[in-house]
Amino acid sequence: MTAKDNNDLASVFNDWVSVKQPANADSVALRTDAYFDRTQQIVHHYGDKEVVYAVFLRRPVLSAPRLVLQWLDQIFEQEKIKATYYVAFPEGEWVGAGQPILYLKGSFEQLVVLETILLQKLGVCCVAACNAFQMAQALPEVDFIAMGARHCAGYEMQELVEYAAWVGTQAAQKKSGSKGFIGTAAASTATMFGLDAGMGTMPHALVGYAGSTVRAAEMFHEQFPDQILGVLVDYFGKEVTDGIAVCQRFPELADQGKISLRLDTHGGRFLEGLNRQTSYSLIMRHAPETLQRYCSEKELTHLTGTGVSAAAIWWMRERLNEAGFKKVKLIASSGFDVTKCRMIAEAKAPVDCIGTGSFIPSRWSETYATADIIAYNGQALVKQGREFLINFARQYVPGL
Template identity: 90%
Template sequence: MVSVKQPANAETVAMRTDAYFNRTQHIVQHYGDKEVVYAVFLRRPVLSAPRLVLQWLDQIFAEEKIDATYYVAFQEGEWVGAGQPILYIKGSFAQLVVLETILLQKLGACCVAACNAFQMAQTLPEVDFIAMGARHCAGYEMQELVEYAAWVGTQAAQKKSGAKGFIGTASASTAKMFGLDAGMGTMPHALIGYAGSTVRAAEMFHEQFPQYQLGVLVDYFGREVTDGVKVCQRFPELAAQGKISLRLDTHGGRYLEGLDRQSSYALIMRHAPETLQRYCSEKELTDLTGMGVSAAAIWWMREKLDEAGFNKVKLIASSGFDVAKCRMIAEAKAPVDCIGTGSFIPTRWSETYATADIIAYNGQPLVKQGREFLINFARQYVPGL
């Protein structure tokens, strides 16, 4: 696990922090400093993912000669209950007060995304995941946060149940977190449009990158089965060796080639009837039998490839694979080998808001009303409370 060094100096922090923290620093410096203890927590259950924020604290403590100590209550990958502080920071109020904004930015999203990644890996333990959320991020700093989170969630799932989890990311910069030198992926739809056919795009890719698994998108022309089989027929040796992966990314406004609602229901009833023998929400029904990349679509593609003699060709699924969709894919026992997703990134950003409250001044416990529980938690981690 590696991290890009982030700017950590007083001028940068002052520019990026909330103005009222800067003004508070000025007031405290004028009227006299106090030693304080911060408790940092989220309001919902999460996995602890503090490494990037701790690296940043180490860096700024050293560069700005800040005399402070942090105490980690929940180690990386541990389950944290709602409202339980993940870490405590003890030191000079005048020095620490300006760090809160950036501190919270680097913790909240990581912990929620790690929780989502863990749940996805646990739900589909035999499936590989690729973190493809870079395009959904507001800049590289966010990308680093959430793709680190995918690694944390994976490590926790592997430790708990041996799940495969996330095996890499879409870009080289964060691939290093997973021990890789390059990003992972197949090909964009734009390449198939450029080539003029799915088979020709596969040929171009293989000619230029013969060392890579041949991963081919098959939905561009709406002929997932037809074009997928043609690619396999064009490269029979690769297909027989399991070196071809067909990626299903069918648009949510149509069914995969050869399917409709009725035939999709029939597929699920044949392979996993219990999923339709209980109440399902509209979203669950869509994930099972609806348009786009449903459980039925995965089953159909697998059946058609096997019928054509290509049982070693792998299936990659993408498009909206969040925790809930992964649960339905698992319940339907859909035979997917790999899932490419950015949907482990929290859907509701408000869930990622971390909070930092001061719980002691000069060794005397004190916190705003309603947050007294933070003091009780802290006593087992912070000396002198």
């Protein structure tokens, strides 16, 4: 697996976004909050005003406005809305808490009904992009696969967060050359990464169906002989035994680096051959400084606990090397958020690829974007406590 550079990613993403379906302007009134619809009727009756909206989040994020801007362009054109937007922080730039990412200027009557959908399309993207960026920064030499589709509330959410993985990757590559996310699990969004199909290994269900890990690998290879043989090895609780057995069954593929073993060990048990004490010993041998500082309970679990810990990755790598399979790659999955990635990095765990959906925010309240009107007919005015929005806006919006 290889990561594309910034220019490649930008090109293929532009191709992807150009074929997205246009917005359905007729559905806006049905999807927006009722009080915005009622406000539109009131303003229509009593007279319109030109307003300026400031759109922001309450926590630091990466700017990820591409999809919402595309939607605004479509709505403006279809509904003949006379409005302008100003982007304060271009895509991929760091945004401080409370700093508006974009401003909209135009008819209050026309813009008021857009707020609900506008905020839906911005907040989650910016937070997920920030998480994806931090994960890529923590493990710059590791490939990531966006596997959050199953955790999304429908395709629209999936599209938002996987676009965010793209933004976070762009930013990480620009800042430090990190590999970041190289693809997604579904074909519909994989195209933004220059792929024509989704990425992944196999589900546990296939191993159960096959009756053995080796047989599942054989079935996979028989049907997809040109693909990297990605095998899930934790189904029977024999990650080491079954992983080595797969390599022995396909020694040529192992020697060519065309086998990837995926660790997805359940958090209720240790990987085969490990316990708490042996896990501590592994980390003390490879990264003793990690355990010589204070670690929270969660950090210790990431290092030496059950499931896919740093110790589990080290253990699997050592056993494969001893068996002569040094070119076989390791994929890790199961709860890889920013914190876990940082602990894996601190322990220098030799992982080649991480499959994760944890760049999706775990605390949904963090994703809430807010839009406030900060001027009416050129006169600055905002609710008490949000005056700072006006000061920010003056450098971006003419006439304030």
